[in-house]
Amino acid sequence: MTRRISILGSTGSIGVSTLRLLDEAGGDFAIEALIGGRNVDLLAEQALKYRPAVTVLADPSQWPAFRDRLAGSGLDIACGEDAVCAAAGRKTDLVMAAIVGIAGLKPTWAAAATGATLALANKESLVCCGRALIDRVEAHGGRVLPVDSEHNAIFQVLDATQKDKISRLILTASGGPFFGRTRAELAQVTVEQALKHPNWSMGAKITIDSATLANKGLELIEAAYLFDMPGDKIDVVIHPQSVVHSLVEYRDGSSLAQLGPPDMRVPISYCLGWPDRVVWQAPRLDLVKLANLSFSAPDENAFPMLRLARQALEAGEGMTTVFNAANEICVQAFLDRRIGFLQIADYVETAMMRAQLPTISSKDHISRDMSGDRMTLVLEIDVQVRSLVQDLFVSARQHV
Template sequence: MKRLTILGATGSVGTQALDVIRKTREELSLVGISAHSNWESTIQIIEEFNPKYVAMTEKNAFEKIMNYCKENNKKIEVLWDIEGLNIISSLPEIDIVLTSVVGMIGLQPTLNAIKAGKDIALANKETLVVGGQIIINEVKKNNVKILPVDSEHSAIFQCLEGNSKEEVDKIILTASGGPFRGKKIDDLENVTLEQALKHPRWNMGKKISIDSATLMNKGLEVIEAHYLFGIDYKDIQVVIHPQSIIHSMVQYEDGSVISQMGTTDMRLPIQYALNYPKRRKAVGEKLDFYNLEKLTFEKPDLNTFKPLKLAYTAGEKGGIMPTILNAANEAAVDLFLNKKIKFLEIGNILEEAMNKFYSCEALSIESIIEMDKRVKNYVFDSFKL
């Protein structure tokens, strides 16, 4: 049996991971969880799974869980903030950590888990985007595995199994195109928040849904793929595939293309990562090829969806530049979610931040955290927030 911690247990990926555990209890045991402010859902998880450790990153929610555990005589260690995340990620009794929190907060706990010898089921893009080389170096040093949970990276991981990386010609990341596929700049001038959140294929959190609408999500995945698989940026191709049936592909030097296909159900890559190297019975629907009408592919529009182009630029520059890109994006998406800026301004803010900030100092956790703060403060100050 594998024992695990879930960082971000009440979010989209976290709740689907709980469903995987629910259906494979003989294989997976939940030891620790974290959440931000959703104390109601956290209590439900406590009641159902009885974890030994709970970490909350919002003060009121932490106090609610503390009081609940005392009043109900729950023998659970309730922890607070980033220190709590660090503790539950490094517990001696766990085997694997599912990192499904959104944003920079996932970096330090993931690094601590790796140093403690834990395998990582990775659903937190920012960890590799901003700290990729640091993370990969620690993974090699501590002889642990990073098992990708994103459907695209899980697909590539599976397509590479049993083959030599030296024989890879390129990897092909598929993208649904989001809610604005086929639209041009003029079409997007006055789109609403509600329209941007309405993803045609996947059920995701708000931040990731906006990233999908701008294609920034795919840009982050490009940088992530570079570090996960050791592939040059010139050999990472993004293809729009609106049906989202092929989750990604690998083309080999002989021209053969291997793809991984499946339904649009995140439980599939979650289950694969948590049970790796074993495959288990499906917890969701299987593909029915008789009901597939067609599979189509398109080239992404890098002029309209500027964030994807900027992600390639940031990745190729390396160093602290992906941190600048990511910090500016987190701030810009926050502004858009609060209806302070227009949709197209997100890409403009990313470009402005990349032109304004840079540093040649050695990449470290400290320099990443400091640059993240500087960029976010600049973006928020620009809009007087």
């Protein structure tokens, strides 16, 4: 039986890896929808190769070039936000949700109502919407599978039938390019240095998040919702080798871990094959060659984003949206060389202190889920916080 697959963010690293895995693993599959951002050439190449039912370009400014590239192909193509959400909401068997940032929220929310298995690589949707997103997927007969290597690892080793026997979840973090540096040593780091991740090949935003430990903070929030686990039962340890991807510690003293090479194709393949496993030429883990694995506690003085994420989780889902929005705009400002590396956390903390926003109650996801009001509320908070942070930038420049 042919499996139909939609890929939201097909031109990003997760989307490209997904298509390569499908090619390598073979099997009977068809692409229902491909959605790309603004990479016209790559999206057109993918469309011509896989001939999906619909291909959508998100960026309207690139539409003329995209339309010309596919003229005469006979393919159904479209452009813009409405078209993106419509394509994401098409009936299919599996949706790979891999659009980066809050831009992925609307299409992921649309995909959640299709009844498909939702392979979730867009962590921001879960960080901001909490259990509401999971409830929406399950209410329509679907299932959420985590793509992030850490959550995918926990998913593989967590025994849901013995949840009461779990002592804690342990997320591992590589430490990024600045592991071991003090706060003083981080004051003058450059964009180029921050983009040199020692283990993973990722997009610019997530690479900076790894450098600040914001990515691990987002993953902590995500883990709390995915596995219905309070924040005080989720710990983070620095593991520079990125081989142990996370652990579940049980109350009998056993700790179960999933190990693998630092290659995102491994968790992607697990999602594509679940509940089975995909057979492909996966990289092998050579423990003898590795020789040593090390672990240490994170330095939250030098990397306060982890502490701020924990505070946001404790404050409630409204504050997790504040954390995410402020971080997104600050990361972009750092990439644009408008603020320094340490200022990312400074501005995020200020935004969290100044945001006068309602905390979303635990009951809201039940009443708001089907109407879409919850997503609208999250987007309203996001817009307000981005405006607040921009005002903070302007104020800072005026006082220089």
